[in-house]
Amino acid sequence: MITILENANVVDVESGTIHADRHLILEDGTIREIAEGKAPTLDAQRIAVDGGFVIPGLIDAHVHVTAYTANLGELPRQSPMYVAARTAQVLKGMLGRGFTTVRDVGGADFGIAQAVEEGLIPGPRILYGGKALSASGGHGDHRSMGMDRTDETYAQVSLGRRCDGVDAVRLAARDEIRRGAHHIKIMANGGISSPTDRITSDQFSEAEIAAIVDEANMADLYVVSHTYTARSVARAVRNGVRSIEHGNLLDEETVALMKAAGSYLTPTLSCFRALAEVGAESGFPKDRMDKIRLVLDSGIRAVELAHRAGVPMAYGTDLIGPMHARQLHEFALRSEVVPPADLLRAATSTAAKLVRLENEIGHVRENYRADLNVLTANPLDKGVLDGFAAHLRLVIKGGIVQN
Template sequence: MTRRFILPLAAALLAAPAAFAQKTYLHCGHLLDVRSGRLLAQQTVVVEKDRIVAVQAGYAAAGPQDKVIDLENRTVLPGLIDCHVHLETVPSRASFAERFTLNPADVAYRAEANALTTLRAGFTTVRDCGGSGINTALRKAVAKGLVPGPRIYSAGTAISSTGGHMDESDGLSDYMIEKLNLGPAEGVANGPVQCQQAVREQFRRGADLIKIASTGGVLDLSKDASGAQYTEEEIRAIVQTARDLGMAVACHAHGAEGIKRAVRAGVTSIEHGSLMDAEAIQLMVKTRTWYVPTIIAGKSVADTARKHPDYFSPVVAAKALSIGPQIQSTFGRAYKAGVRVAFGTDAGVYRHGQNAREFGYMTEAGMPPLEAIRSATLNAAALLDESANFGALEAGKLADVVALDGDPLKDITALMRPRFVMKAGVVYVNN
């Protein structure tokens, strides 16, 4: 054979494996088009490697090298997204003591187990809103395929003022406070300069976003969860520094004044928002600030404090009973006023894997089931600035797929029982 025949033949043989690359065909009895809101019968989602390459009407025939997964008795929708979790933590009477008894390796193994539980519950992407830095390491391990879990966007260590919600020395003796000596590197920052330093520290450590607290919290040992704990100038310094570094800012806030300061300063999202007033709601509508409500967290801590009076310390129990029950009604008012909502649950405050209970609480407060699902797909992807990659079952997007029994538009609790979970083309659950 001459050179002019040999070279093209060699090139064709080298290219042959790509031509016969295996695809996966998902035959879907019903497919929820979250963009149009339509439930489409008999659809095929074609997956190649980690992406969707086609969504077709009917049950498309697969090639001899391809794989078919029968979901003909299921309702299929995009992988769900939880925009507020804490993979390192679990609810426990011993939570305070564990800060002094667990080693980083103990926390890491626990976080890995929580991540797998979350993925199996149908949540293929999460935003971890604050931990020790193990959350960022876990993100890397999942991305490299070393351990199974949802796609993680990590806030690293969250930032607050001295005595604020994320100050780990709250409630300790003066001796322990001196020994800990927490500062910007540990997420405790005061004044614009320290706040800028704290943001840069999290950027250096590999965080994807910045999490701050502009008010106190329920589960910390401070006496008040509603008072503002950062000035608007301090929050503005955080937001501007984060923007310079290409990072969004999520803001834990319960009290109305702390919410308004944060929104005026330009944060990306308000987390919890339990006590927001009408002025704060209108400000969020005007600025298009995202709201991540975490209703399940409020209900969970309130129920625990009510049923088990000795579970929390007295100061925490009082806040749990007064603030926790208010999130659901606040959410209902904010949604009806037009505030943009992204799904989030604060998993870690309650038991991981129960994230989908939030959908029921959202619909109870007046959000239609389709909008609740959109909050965990289209909206959550938009909050993460990842609309091009996930949030809908469309060609070109990552193959994050969940399948259920029943119709979640009629029975929202179906979302609590996923029968099939695929993340980036890999199947993790197939019952």
């Protein structure tokens, strides 16, 4: 089936310019042609864009699609089939917001990714890392202090898996690679949702981090690291981690280290704002709410430092439970310190480079995947991305208009 978009303003996200009065021919899931003026006569579905603005499909580089609840400790106690059904609802919502690709950094597996790829459930393309690797007592360990159970199985739904020591982390990384992971996620710092660690604690020795990076490199993959503090970020970057998640407590020295190493930063301001405002009522454990205050206000400063230093930043949200509905809020939160063109790149071309699909997605170009959004206003104008949902007219994934 061929679809033609007529009278479109095509946004070139790389140059930050608009190409007016274009038509786009979409065929077999790709953009076959972009040209000026009227489209040729073809047997095709024709859509009058009427001067709307065509941008690439959005990429969220930090999601947990199986986290239908804000109480992550509940996931292993649920039926995997029930979690899959709830995950389908989460994915449908993401696609409806204009996200055509997401990078899942803990929880999703080959089964849910394959279901989307085969069209069994509507949703964005899923680049999954399987279960995040965590040290015992780390951010991926959701046992309470009084719980000594060690009989969890991989089949239970969870965002992470425990592994300790160089040999064990190598084995865990190899297992996730065997299961088709697109990247390997590590918990290298304390976290908010975990019950027994501190935000300031480093997790995994540098030898363990280096071993995981080595395994990923051998498989031509890369490592994603959950990290808040400057010290934990520096430990990760020194040992070859490519993608730093959160980074709320960065300092100038560590930002310079990231820039020199070519590391990416994926801030997730929307997660902390949502947890602070509605976390408790959404089911997030109340005994962990105090942790949020340690990272909430520092996040925007970290974004400003990274932007000023030229560290590439991808769009990420890290939302859980009913807070998934706030997925587009990241635009407004970052807009205080990041201009519109760079904000749009974070959710398109920069994120595409991060996930190593820059020759397939993240741009409106011929021979790229036909993953597109049509907006009623120019996203390069200040304030438009802040109200993205109000301006979103069409979502197209693989050349098919989504309902």
